[in-house]
Amino acid sequence: MSARPLLVAGGRGPSLLDRLDPRTRVLAAAAFALAVVLAGGLAAPAGAVAVAVVLAGLARLDARRTLGRMLALEGFMLLALALLPFTTPGVPVAEFAGLPVTAEGLRRAAAIMLKANAVVLATLALAGAMEVVDLGHALARLGAPQRFVVLFLFTVRYIEVLDREYRRLRLAMRARAFRMRAGLHCWRSIGMLFGMLMVTSAERAERIHAAMRLRGFDGRFHIADDRRPGPLDWGFGAAHCLALLALAAVDLA
Amino acid sequence: MAHIPDGVVSIPVLAAGAAVTLAGCGLGLRRLPPEAVPRVAVLSAVFFVASLVHLPAGVSSVHLILNGLMGITLGVAAFPAILVALLLQAVLFGFGGLVVLGVNVMNMAVPAVLAGALFTVLNRPGDGRRAALAGGVSAAVAVAATALMVALSLALSGQEFLPAAKLLGLTYVPVLVVETVFTAAAVGLVARVRPGLLGGKP
Amino acid sequence: MSDPLIRLDGVSFAHEDGRPVLDSVDFTLAAGERVALTGPNGAGKTTLLHLMVGLLRPAAGRVVAFGGERRVERDFHEVRAKAGLLFQDSDDQLFCPTVAEDVAFGPLNLGRSRAEAAAIVAATLGRVGLAGFEGRITHRLSGGEKRLVALAAVLAMDPLALLLDEPSNGLDDDARARLLDILDALPQAMVIVSHDRDFLDRLATRRVRMAQGRLIG
Numbered sequence: 062m063s064a065r066p067l068l069v070a071g072g073r074g075p076s077l078l079d080r081l082d083p084r085t086r087v088l089a090a091a092a093f094a095l096a097v098v099l100a101g102g103l104a105a106p107a108g109a110v111a112v113a114v115v116l117a118g119l120a121r122l123d124a125r126r127t128l129g130r131m132l133a134l135e136g137f138m139l140l141a142l143a144l145l146p147f148t149t150p151g152v153p154v155a156e157f158a159g160l161p162v163t164a165e166g167l168r169r170a171a172a173i174m175l176k177a178n179a180v181v182l183a184t185l186a187l188a189g190a191m192e193v194v195d196l197g198h199a200l201a202r203l204g205a206p207q208r209f210v211v212l213f214l215f216t217v218r219y220i221e222v223l224d225r226e227y228r229r230l231r232l233a234m235r236a237r238a239f240r241m242r243a244g245l246h247c248w249r250s251i252g253m254l255f256g257m258l259m260v261t262s263a264e265r266a267e268r269i270h271a272a273m274r275l276r277g278f279d280g281r282f283h284i285a286d287d288r289r290p291g292p293l294d295w296g297f298g299a300a301h302c303l304a305l306l307a308l309a310a311v312d313l314a
Numbered sequence: 315m316a317h318i319p320d321g322v323v324s325i326p327v328l329a330a331g332a333a334v335t336l337a338g339c340g341l342g343l344r345r346l347p348p349e350a351v352p353r354v355a356v357l358s359a360v361f362f363v364a365s366l367v368h369l370p371a372g373v374s375s376v377h378l379i380l381n382g383l384m385g386i387t388l389g390v391a392a393f394p395a396i397l398v399a400l401l402l403q404a405v406l407f408g409f410g411g412l413v414v415l416g417v418n419v420m421n422m423a424v425p426a427v428l429a430g431a432l433f434t435v436l437n438r439p440g441d442g443r444r445a446a447l448a449g450g451v452s453a454a455v456a457v458a459a460t461a462l463m464v465a466l467s468l469a470l471s472g473q474e475f476l477p478a479a480k481l482l483g484l485t486y487v488p489v490l491v492v493e494t495v496f497t498a499a500a501v502g503l504v505a506r507v508r509p510g511l512l513g514g515k516p
Numbered sequence: 517m518s519d520p521l522i523r524l525d526g527v528s529f530a531h532e533d534g535r536p537v538l539d540s541v542d543f544t545l546a547a548g549e550r551v552a553l554t555g556p557n558g559a560g561k562t563t564l565l566h567l568m569v570g571l572l573r574p575a576a577g578r579v580v581a582f583g584g585e586r587r588v589e590r591d592f593h594e595v596r597a598k599a600g601l602l603f604q605d606s607d608d609q610l611f612c613p614t615v616a617e618d619v620a621f622g623p624l625n626l627g628r629s630r631a632e633a634a635a636i637v638a639a640t641l642g643r644v645g646l647a648g649f650e651g652r653i654t655h656r657l658s659g660g661e662k663r664l665v666a667l668a669a670v671l672a673m674d675p676l677a678l679l680l681d682e683p684s685n686g687l688d689d690d691a692r693a694r695l696l697d698i699l700d701a702l703p704q705a706m707v708i709v710s711h712d713r714d715f716l717d718r719l720a721t722r723r724v725r726m727a728q729g730r731l732i733g
Binding site: 068090091094095097098099106127130131133134135136137138140141144145147148149150166169172173175176177180181182184185188189193196206208209211212213215216217218219220222223224227241242243245247248249250251252253255256257258259260262263265266267269270273278280281282 | 316317318319320321322325328339343346348349351352353354355356357358359360362363364367368369370371372387394395397398399401402404405406407408409411412413414464468473474475476477478479481482485486492495496497498499500501502503504507508511
């Protein structure tokens with residue numbers, strides 16, 4: 062089966078960021094997103110996009126795939142953004158279909174586009190382009206509750222397994238002339254497919270639990286990870302903080 | 315289908331979302347016994363895979379939200395399960411933002427828990443058709459509630475979003491229709507084959 | 517001759533809905549034996565293995581293992597450390613994110629320290645020819661590698677007996693040959709459930725066949 066794996070790290074090979082402690086990357090992503098959300102005006106968000114582009118370069122993100130992900134906005138967000146130039150009070154600068162377009166509205170929409178894409182790009186570079194398992198371990202060592210991390214890692218473990226099962230069932234449906242065409246039949250069929258997948262998965266969960274009992278599971282999970290931050294982490298962290306401070310300075314200027 | 319990106323929502327809304335999500339996840343995790351972890355995780359993986367399927371609807375296609383089905387099977391554990399799913403989607407696919415994660419989880423998980431409760435009221439054990447109907451209704455309510463909460467998140471973030479928030483429900487109509495039929499079929503099957511999975515006991 | 521490692525006396529088992537699976541089965545596994553357990557699908561082979569380690573409880577009969585009769589969950593904790601069950605589907609058995617964590621799971625539960633567990637992991641992976649696999653992500657492994665990691669996870673608990681449920685199922689020729697060589701070199705007593713004739717010819721010292729819930733010689 063030629064299924065592309067679902068949980069691929071986004072990078073195109075070993076990068077500078079891969080030599081960092083995963084915790085450094087998680088903290089950097091969180092700090093970046095927080096700084097961008099708090100920034101005002103247009104200059105700081107534009108600067109944030111520039112920083113994010115540098116991070117994407119460091120992570121060696123695949124340009125085409127990343128662009129596709131950045132431009133994908135859901136219906137409700139397109140609606141909200143498209144209406145902003147008309148609904149934000151301010152100085153009218155143009156007219157569209159007889160309605161006044163305000164400068165403030167255009168700026169607001171542009172700021173949202175810049176901020177949203179800066180965060181997406183930086184997140185894909187810092188947190189997306191590493192092993193999801195490392196992300197889970199990093200969360201654990203940053204103090205996330207153990208039960209949450211166990212749930213996270215357990216889910217990650219079985220996503221590919223279930224994706225394969227889903228593809229097998231879809232293939233079997235296609236072999237019986239099923240086609241994805243809008244309509245009750247299609248939605249019901251896919252619903253039943255996933256109902257079946259839920260049932261077989263619950264049975265699989267019982268076998269997993271049995272396997273855990275056989276190896277003496279007593280309710281405690283052991284998460285292993287012993288990477289330590291090195292000079293590269295401190296250096297990267299310092300540079301990242303400086304970049305964020307520079308953005309704040311632009312914002313206040 | 316309900317991923318608000320970063321940079322849109324105001325600080326008070328962000329804080330409220332984070333608080334509700336933290337509380338919900340805390341409750342969900344406390345009520346999750348260690349032996350239930352494999353089941354909740356494997357089901358979360360099923361829902362994650364399902365949320366990536368494009369289902370054709372009219373001229374375009376939709377991604378399912380699935381919060382109704384998650385609430386029906388996981389109960390309060392839907393909170394941490396949805397947090398896991400949205401965190402993965404944000405990090406791997408760039409769906410939604412990071413700071414806004416709390417708001418996005420809240421907008422999906424609160425309706426999920428509501429749908430789970432509604433399902434237990436509507437369902438009659440041993441009646442597959444009744445279960446399918448109850449599942450469909452609960453899923454529709456969950457999607458509508460999510461649309462309402464997304465609209466509120468925007469409207470409370472600024473006057474300028476008010477007109478968009480009022481129209482926003484329209485963009486959810488295709489998902490609501492597809493998701494109702496999908497969930498009714500899935501719940502109908504589970505009710506006949508393995509009814510113990512329904513009812514939100516993790 | 518010393519006592520058998522595992523003995524089932526007149527064991528019966530039925531599904532929840534009342535369908536009988538096993539009907540008064542007697543079975544023994546002695547040290548140094550490798551018993552091939554064959555029979556058609558649904559004959560109750562997997563059920564028999566699960567009864568030995570207490571994943572299922574018999575409706576009638578006795579399970580005697582490693583020097584004592586085993587009745588309740590607590591009794592079986594010791595049995596599970598001494599009889600390692602290899603599942604049909606390795607994805608059911610390997611639930612940890614990385615190979616090292618999975619192989620260490622059993623030893624840590626048995627009270628080993630982290631350092632001891634790490635040493636056991638390295639040694640066990642070496643025994644199954646996967647030295648250096650510690651940091652690998654489990655869901656990225658091939659089917660053959662998963663089966664070997666699952667075997668390593670079982671061996672890491674230092675069992676006296678191995679219960680293998682269709683060990684060569686779904687493996688390609690290379691992986692199957694590799695698994696066969698590794699198993700053949702192990703000192704443990706084994707019960708091998710399989711439809712793979714060559715595999716059994718090479719490993720088994722004794723054969724029993726199951727049909728309709730009963731053992732035939």
